[in-house]
Amino acid sequence: MSEPRESNAAGEKIAKVIARAGVCSRRDAERLVAEGRVKLDGKVLESPAERVRPGQIVLVDGKPIAEPEPSRxxxxxxxxxxxxxxxxxxxxxxxxxxxxxxxxxxxxxxxxxxxxxxxxxxxxxxxxxxxxxxxxTGWIRRYKVRAFGEVTDEQLARLGKGITVEGVTYGPIEARLERVQGDNCWISMALREGKNREVRRVLGHLGLDVSRLIRLTYGxxxxxxxxxxxxxxxxxxxxxxxxxxxxxxxxxxxxxx
Incomplete structure (x- = not known):
């Protein structure tokens, strides 16, 4: 997770400074710059690549950003x-x-x-x-899932090689059938990417309708x-x-x- 450290003399990129101050994420900070809502020493910034040196004043929507709080x-x-x-x-x-x-x-x-x-x-x-x-980061997210329908251990095991659903490719997923209760089954799943609605879309592709999705761990x-x-x-x-x-x-x- 390490990245090259930026020189204090050269300063840090404006989006990173805004994010560190807890105003918003770096991506949203870049959007604020693009919308002309960020000033550095009174000048409206045009590029999120602009660097902020110690002592310079950053304004977002006309208000100075706070000093960075300790990471929590x-x-x-x-x-x-x-x-x-x-x-x-x-x-x-x-x-x-x-x-x-x-x-x-x-x-x-x-x-x-x-x-x-x-x-x-x-x-x-x-x-x-x-x-x-x-x-x-490669951090594993683990889930417990209840779904309506039937699935076999073999179908779930094949997810370990990854799968493509409606043009979207998902990486290897560790999935195991925990138990069956009537028309429902409980499945444990572990994945690293966490793409939008990944669990629901992958299980839906296998003919399952997810009725409950619980995230147990994040890294x-x-x-x-x-x-x-x-x-x-x-x-x-x-x-x-x-x-x-x-x-x-x-x-x-x-x-x-």
Missing amino acids: LFRYHKPRGVLTAARDTDGRPTIYDTLPPSLPRLMPVGRLDINSEGLLLLTNDGELKRRLELPA PFQLGSLGKRLVEEVPPKVLREQLGGAIKKPVRERTRH
């Missing part, structure tokens, strides 16, 4: 029926409607669709979010016994051990909510 990571047990989004035009509840107001501004690492539940990582650091989402971080709608900060020591160079600043002590 939280485990959240997302329930079904809640969107992984900041807001919804249809008025459906989002994860932010369920989070305690005492928490800092947090961004989700990856997504879980509205009908999925389980572990969702949240961070205050847009650059850390980007690192954790990169396919290059080294586990849902464990964390109750629904509860959030707990990853201990600083664990964060440093797992992420190493991705953490540029010391993390705060653990808090529970």
